[in-house]
Amino acid sequence: MPTIQEELDRRQLLYSLLMPVMNLYVPGMDKGKGLYFLFVKSETKTPGGLLARPVLTSYYKSDHFKTRPHDPYNVYTSPNEAILCPDSFHSMYTQMLCGLLEHKQVLRVGAVFASGLLRAIRFLQLNWAQLTHDIRTGTLNPKITNPSIQACMTRILKPDPNLADFIAAECSKDNWEGIITRIWPNTKYLDVIVTGAMAQYIPTLNHYSGGLPLACTMYASSECYFGLNLNPMCKPSEVSYTIMPNMAYFEFLPHKPNSIGATRPELVDLANVEVGKEYELVITTYAGLYRYRVGDILLVTGFHNSAPQFHFVRRKNVLLSIDSDKTDESELQRAVENASQLVLSEFNASVVEYTSYADTRTIPGHYVIYWELLLKDYSGESLSDEVMSRCCLAMEESLNSVYRQGRVADNSIGPLEIRVVKSGTFEELMDYSISRGASINQYKVPRCVSYTPIMELLDSRVVSAHFSKFLPHWTSERCR
Structure with a gap:
């Protein structure tokens, strides 16, 4: 999807609103840290020489992320060196290790998608013995050969036999129900996307977290960032996103799945959608997309002041x-x-x-x-x-x-x-x-x-x- 440098400023604005909203519902989030599993993915170039990469990789590699000012509400356990490491094993291992080292400081655990958080739990199941060895001895797994990570972990990693014993005792049990709150006891909620196709992971997340709240904070895609959830602690089935009108120009195509052969209805502006009706999202972006059909089907659930709120129903035609x-x-x-x-x-x-x-x-x-x-x-x-x-x-x-x-x-x-x-x-x-x-x-x-x-x-x-x-x-x- 085409993008421009100024688009990162606009997206950063939306990110900056997430924790102020969350703090209304879960106060004290500035007293600890977030354990987030964040990764960069491979980059390519188009035949014309333009850089092509996933939208989150673009954000993590930008100065907006790498040189972000200190914000007590947005402190991560994962160092930038681990997040920006292109090797997925090295990155996951280091992020998990840092999260274990600061297990009492962790107030929220998350990933972009629910599936990503479950992969992290599975990674812990497979690698806890080596991770506890590193914590016990204060030495880094020799398989982690990334120089930036090695230099970073030399400053962080110190022997802690008591913590190693605690983690080994929990991970060696056959029953992993509630493992997140057992290892990270101060966790208030999980920050993951569990709407749409990700809803299938809710029972598994509840099993591993002991039923912690699941916060869906924002609605975004590669094409455009759309809005945020002003009630992030609601049930996943009740999530509604408030569209931020400064993200793009939004229009809506009334969705009538059974109207075979009918003429296409007229586009509806953001201010004129009706509660209870479904629409397909259409955007015109600052980066050059013109009346682009995103493929998301949304249901209008209400209004915040004059701004309509939408429940994500499904992706159009996705099986x-x-x-x-x-x-x-x-x-x-x-x-x-x-x-x-x-x-x-x-x-x-x-x-x-x-x-x-x-x-x-x-x-x-x-x-x-x-x-x-x-x-x-x-x-x-x-x-x-x-x-x-x-x-x-x-x-x-x-x-x-x-x-x-x-x-x-x-x-x-x-x-x-x-x-x-x-x-x-x-x-x-x-x-x-x-x-x-x-x-x-x-x-x-x-x-x-x-x-x-x-x-x-x-x-x-x-x-x-x-x-x-x-x-x-x-x-x-x-x-x-």
Whole structure:
């Protein structure tokens, strides 16, 4: 997305409002620190030579972040050297280590997305023994070879056997329920995005935090920063964002999902939206986007003075999302077709029907695709695991670069899984849906499922499960 230097000033203004609002609900946040897991991602250059990088990477590498003035309400346990380290393992390890060293000073724990915070908890599960060794001895893990981090940690790390014993005692227990408040006992809330696709992580966050409040503080995207939540301690299902009219010029397209063939309605200005109606967000930005359709569907819930407030309903047409990835129906269809043409055609086989869901029970989460196969030359229900793993990889190769970066560089998405179901399974699915009131004339196979009885039906018909055994292609030209 195009941006300009002055846009960082505008976005910094929105950041500066978050803690003053939070302090109205949780006073005393200037008495401690925030444990936030923040990361930079790979940069590339366009064919014309322009720098291309994720919006948060752009912010973290700017002087707005690196040379920010001291603010007692915005002190992080993570040093800049760790946040700006391009190696994700080195960065995560150091940020977790610093968070453990200052465990009593931590008043809030967060990440950009809920999935990112859960990856950090999983990282602690896998690495607590080495982390406690570092704390006990006052020496840094020799695997951390980044010179900036080494120099920084030499100043910070001192032997603390008592703290090491405390952390080891908590992490060695089989039950990790409430682990966040057990290790960081003064934590008041979790600062993560849990609206939209991230809502699927709420039960897991509640498990690890012991039910701490989940604060969704701001509404933003790569294209534009939109607004903030003036009631950040409300339930995630009740979150409404107040649009900041100085961020961009906002217009709204009335959303009527069932109006097939109807003429497109006229755009509505920010001041003229109506409570209870859904709209698709349209923006004109200072950086050059003109009447750009963001793809977010918003519901007007009320007003703050004269400023309308919106509840994020969903991303338009998005089926699957684990982290920052967004896969829509057409992209999923193309991936299935490519896997069928590249692999299954060799064996005179094809996909009869398919559906999907985002499995977040594992960390990291992964895509699950249910396939019903037509095998013309085979008597069984499925092909060999080697063939099906090739299908998994072919699907991943067909998905967008954000998904592939999550798989290859960020480790934020697990290997794609294909579950082959018995012949006739999707007819049973249709019968079930019709028994629940669906019209036999208008029934279409859902390309994404989340309703528990339907998933139980599908899982009960699985004859084999297969994972992608290799990473899809993704490269990044490092900017020097």
